Amino acid sequence: MDAFLRGVKRKSTASPGPRLETCPQDDNEEDSTDVKLAILASLHPGFEPDVLLESLLAHDGSVEAVSASLADTDARPAPVARSGAAAVVGNQTSLRGFATTNSIVKSGITPTKKSKLLSRKGTTLRLYDPDDVAEHTPCSIIHNFLPADMANDLLREMLDESRTFEKITFKIFDNVVASPHTSTFYVETEAEQSIQKNEYYYNGSSLTVCFGPYNANPEDRDLHLWEFVLTAKYFQDVRRITPQLLRVKPLVSEAVNREIQHRIRTKYPDGRKLKYQSPDPWQPNAAFANCYNGPQEHVGYHSDQLTYLGPRAVIGSLSLGVAREFRVRKVIPRDADNNLTDDPDAEGQISIHLPHNSLLVMHSEMQELWKHSIAPAQAIDPHPIAGIRRINVTYRDYKAIFHPKYTPKCKCGIPTVLKVVQKRKENWGRYFWMCHAGNTPEGQSCSFFKWADFDDDGNPIWDVARYRRNRPSLQDTTRQCSVEAQTSPS
Numbered sequence: 144m145d146a147f148l149r150g151v152k153r154k155s156t157a158s159p160g161p162r163l164e165t166c167p168q169d170d171n172e173e174d175s176t177d178v179k180l181a182i183l184a185s186l187h188p189g190f191e192p193d194v195l196l197e198s199l200l201a202h203d204g205s206v207e208a209v210s211a212s213l214a215d216t217d218a219r220p221a222p223v224a225r226s227g228a229a230a231v232v233g234n235q236t237s238l239r240g241f242a243t244t245n246s247i248v249k250s251g252i253t254p255t256k257k258s259k260l261l262s263r264k265g266t267t268l269r270l271y272d273p274d275d276v277a278e279h280t281p282c283s284i285i286h287n288f289l290p291a292d293m294a295n296d297l298l299r300e301m302l303d304e305s306r307t308f309e310k311i312t313f314k315i316f317d318n319v320v321a322s323p324h325t326s327t328f329y330v331e332t333e334a335e336q337s338i339q340k341n342e343y344y345y346n347g348s349s350l351t352v353c354f355g356p357y358n359a360n361p362e363d364r365d366l367h368l369w370e371f372v373l374t375a376k377y378f379q380d381v382r383r384i385t386p387q388l389l390r391v392k393p394l395v396s397e398a399v400n401r402e403i404q405h406r407i408r409t410k411y412p413d414g415r416k417l418k419y420q421s422p423d424p425w426q427p428n429a430a431f432a433n434c435y436n437g438p439q440e441h442v443g444y445h446s447d448q449l450t451y452l453g454p455r456a457v458i459g460s461l462s463l464g465v466a467r468e469f470r471v472r473k474v475i476p477r478d479a480d481n482n483l484t485d486d487p488d489a490e491g492q493i494s495i496h497l498p499h500n501s502l503l504v505m506h507s508e509m510q511e512l513w514k515h516s517i518a519p520a521q522a523i524d525p526h527p528i529a530g531i532r533r534i535n536v537t538y539r540d541y542k543a544i545f546h547p548k549y550t551p552k553c554k555c556g557i558p559t560v561l562k563v564v565q566k567r568k569e570n571w572g573r574y575f576w577m578c579h580a581g582n583t584p585e586g587q588s589c590s591f592f593k594w595a596d597f598d599d600d601g602n603p604i605w606d607v608a609r610y611r612r613n614r615p616s617l618q619d620t621t622r623q624c625s626v627e628a629q630t631s632p633s
C-alpha cells in the first residue's frame with residue numbers, strides 16, 4: 144500500500160485556536176491507540192508495543208502519564224506490563240453458569256432487560272459462548288459459520304493475497320511508524336476501485352492527537368496541548384474483490400441481516416431499531432482485510448470510521464486461521480468535572496474469543512459507544528493451514544449518500560470526517576463533521592466544525608435534494624454490483 148505522509152506538523156496551542164474552542168470533545172482521535180503507541184514508541188524506543196499498550200490502558204489512555212512513568216525506568220520492559228498481553232487463546236471463560244438473562248433474551252419475550260454488569264475495571268472478562276457475547280457486548284458471534292471447505296478456500300486465497308498486504312505507515316517527528324499488522328481494501332468493480340483511490344479519504348492517516356502537558360522535553364512542559372497533524376491519505380492499494388470473497392459475501396449478508404433483526408427484537412427498546420439506524424437491509428459492498436502475522440501483531444483500541452458508513456453502522460467480521468482475542472470496552476462519558484457518569488466497571492475490558500471460521504457482527508451500538516481492538520497475544524495455537532497467521536475480513540456497507548461528493552467540505556476544500564461525541568457528557572451522542580486535519584500539502588489543519596443532522600433512519604438531511612439529483616447513477620452502480628455478485632463463480 145502506498146501510504147504516505149505529506150507533512151507532519153506539531154504546533155503549540157498554548158492559546159488554542161478556533162478549532163479547539165469549537166471542538167465538542169477532547170477525544171478527536173485522542174483515543175487512536177495506534178497513534179498514542181506510535182508517539183510512545185518514538186519517545187521510549189526500548190519498550191515493546193504490548194508493554195506500552197498495557198501501560199496506556201493502566202493510565203486511562205494518557206500518553207503524558209505513561210511517558211512520565213516510563214521516563215525514570217530502564218528501557219527493559221517491566222514484567223508486570225508483559226503479563227497484560229492476551230493470554231493463550233483457549234482460556235476463555237464461559238459465563239453460561241451464572242449469566243442471568245440469556246433465556247429471557249433468547250425467547251424475545253422481554254426485550255431490553257438490562258443484563259447484570261459482569262465486567263470489572265482493570266480486569267478482562269473472557270467470553271466464549273455466543274449467548275454470553277450477545278448478552279454482555281454489542282456484538283454477536285456465529286461459530287463454524289461457513290461450510291468447512293468454503294472457509295478453508297477463503298483462508299487459502301486470503302493467505303496468498305496477504306503476502307502483498309502492507310502496513311500503513313505514518314510519521315511522527317522524524318520516525319516513520321508502521322501499523323502493527325497489514326491490511327488492504329476490496330471493492331467490487333473497476334469503477335469503484337478508481338473512485339476509492341481518487342475520491343475517498345481515510346482517517347487512519349489523518350489523525351489529530353491532542354494531549355497535554357507533555358514531559359518528555361523540558362521546553363514543552365508548560366504547554367497545555369500538543370497537536371500532531373498527520374495528513375489524510377488516499378488508499379492506493381484498493382483491490383478488486385476476489386472470487387472467494389465474492390462467494391462468501393451473500394452468506395455473510397444473509398447472516399448479518401438475520402442477526403440485526405434478532406438483535407432489534409431481543410435487545411433494543413420496544414423491539415424497534417435504534418434512532419439513526421438504517422431500516423434498509425444491510426448490503427456489504429466493500430471488504431477491509433487484515434492479516435496478523437504472529438502473536439505480537441495487533442490493532443489498538445479504536446472505533447471504526449463512520450464517515451462513509453453513516454451513523455449506527457453494522458459490520459460483519461469474519462475470522463480465519465489462528466484464533467485471537469477481540470477486546471471491547473465501553474466508553475463512559477465524563478462530566479464537566481471529569482468524573483465518570485456511570486459505574487466505572489462498565490469500562491472494564493471484555494475479551495471475545497475469535498476462532499477460525501467465526502463471524503462476529505458488530506451491531507449498531509458498537510462504534511458510537513464502544514472501542515475495540517485485537518490484543519497482542521503471549522502465545523498462539525498454530526493453525527494447520529495458516530500457521531501463525533490470522534486473517535480477518537470486515538464486510539462493510541458503504542452508503543451511497545455518504546459518498547464524499549455529498550458530505551460537507553472543510554476550508555481545506557476536502558470532504559470532512561464524521562465523528563460522534565463519545566467521552567464528554569455534554570453533547571454526548573451528537574454527531575459532527577470536522578476537518579480531516581492537515582491534508583493540504585502544507586499540512587495545516589483548518590478550523591472546520593459542523594454538527595451533523597440526520598433523520599431517524601440515519602440519512603443526512605442537509606443535502607437530500609442534491610443527493611436525489613445524482614441518485615440514478617448511484618443506483619445503477621449498486622445494481623451492477625449485485626448482478627456481478629449473483630453471476631460470480633461459486
Ligand SMILES: O=C(O)CCC(=O)C(=O)O
Nearest residue numbers: 431433447460517535537
Ligand atoms: O481483526 C479484527 O478482528 C478487527 C479489525 C478491525 O477492527 C478493523 O479492521 O477495523
Ligand SMILES: [Fe+2]
Nearest residue numbers: 445446447515
Ligand atoms: Fe475496527
